[in-house]
Amino acid sequence: MAISLKSYHMILFTAIFTVLISIATSNSQTDLVSELLSLQSQSTSGIIHLNDHLISRFLTSTKTPRPYSILIFFDAQQLHSKPELHLQDLRNEFSILASSFITNNPSDHGKLFFCDLEFKESQSSFGMFGVNSLPHIRLVGPDAKSLKDDSIQMDQGDFSRMAESMADFVQSRTKLIVGPIHRPPLLSKKQLGLIVLIFLIWLPFVIKKIIAGETLLHDRKIWLLGSVFVYFFSVSGAMHNIIRKMPMFLADRNDPNKLIFFYQGSGMQLGAEGFAIGSLYTIVGLLLALVTNVLVKVKNVTAQRVVMTFALLVSFWAVRKVIYLDNWKTGYGVHGYWPSSW
Numbered sequence: 251m252a253i254s255l256k257s258y259h260m261i262l263f264t265a266i267f268t269v270l271i272s273i274a275t276s277n278s279q280t281d282l283v284s285e286l287l288s289l290q291s292q293s294t295s296g297i298i299h300l301n302d303h304l305i306s307r308f309l310t311s312t313k314t315p316r317p318y319s320i321l322i323f324f325d326a327q328q329l330h331s332k333p334e335l336h337l338q339d340l341r342n343e344f345s346i347l348a349s350s351f352i353t354n355n356p357s358d359h360g361k362l363f364f365c366d367l368e369f370k371e372s373q374s375s376f377g378m379f380g381v382n383s384l385p386h387i388r389l390v391g392p393d394a395k396s397l398k399d400d401s402i403q404m405d406q407g408d409f410s411r412m413a414e415s416m417a418d419f420v421q422s423r424t425k426l427i428v429g430p431i432h433r434p435p436l437l438s439k440k441q442l443g444l445i446v447l448i449f450l451i452w453l454p455f456v457i458k459k460i461i462a463g464e465t466l467l468h469d470r471k472i473w474l475l476g477s478v479f480v481y482f483f484s485v486s487g488a489m490h491n492i493i494r495k496m497p498m499f500l501a502d503r504n505d506p507n508k509l510i511f512f513y514q515g516s517g518m519q520l521g522a523e524g525f526a527i528g529s530l531y532t533i534v535g536l537l538l539a540l541v542t543n544v545l546v547k548v549k550n551v552t553a554q555r556v557v558m559t560f561a562l563l564v565s566f567w568a569v570r571k572v573i574y575l576d577n578w579k580t581g582y583g584v585h586g587y588w589p590s591s592w
Contacts (some may be wrong), residue, residue, distance in 0.1 A: 286363050295345040296352045298365040305375045315392040319362045319424050324386040326369035333497045340385050343412040354429030362426055389423050486528020491521045498522050530568040537561040
């Protein structure tokens with residue numbers, strides 16, 4: 251009977267101890283969530299700025315499973331000057347994703363926290379994650395023990411659609427619904443109201459000018475300049491540069507003081523080389539317009555011949571330069587063709 255009573259006391263003690271440990275662990279995890287929510291509320295964008303100490307506090311020193319997941323944007327201030335990385339643009343899109351998730355999920359935003367990590371401040375954390383290139387986004391799930399092996403890296407191709415592709419990544423990996431992306435308006439209500447007020451004040455004067463035919467839209471020179479601009483914009487690859495956010499030039503890796511304006515290789519086009527080729531095309535187009543619309547009205551035959559010769563020589567030089575640059579960049583040659591018989 252004594253042994254049975256002793257065993258009963260032991261079982262009771264073990265049960266109480268287990269319950270106390272469970273309560274303590276639960277309270278500890280609740281405290282971590284509360285601390286993360288407090289840090290989140292202090293950020294205007296909803297992104298928590300982490301460092302080595304906070305990584306240890308919320309990830310490496312906590313037991314799994316954690317009651318939350320953490321999505322981390324790895325950043326480096328010294329690389330913001332490199333436009334080809336688009337770190338600032340991606341950081342802004344990450345901020346939009348975070349604020350959208352918090353707005354759309356008031357009851358569930360404690361299950362996923364959006365954080366960033368800066369290289370200079372947290373080099374050891376970068377090493378624990380195994381991050382050696384940017385841009386980089388990584389999801390640390392509730393069951394992740396090893397930051398390098400158990401966390402999930404977002405593929406580089408998923409950055410193409412910015413916040414929308416980031417939301418798809420989150421939803422596919424966490425089973426949480428991000429909801430619609432809320433982008434800030436281009437103009438605030440005050441700015442929009444001021445623009446409307448100025449437009450209403452200016453409207454009577456505009457109507458008067460239109461009726462009198464004295465606006466810029468009635469000036470042929472404006473239309474001429476506009477046509478030349480549209481032509482140059484079309485042939486210089488400006489739209490490509492805007493969409494791909496291509497830099498005008500690059501610094502030479504071998505000599506940082508030297509700038510590269512023409513990049514050899516068909517996989518990339520810098521803004522400067524597009525504008526150079528566009529200028530050559532525009533010169534040929536303007537000379538053709540001069541010959542067909544202005545020169546035909548000149549009565550002096552000698553002047554016509556001189557201008558025509560000049561236009562042909564400059565056009566030949568411009569076209570030859572375009573062909574040479576295309577051959578240098580792509581390796582493809584353009585050869586003249588003469589028919590065997592007429």
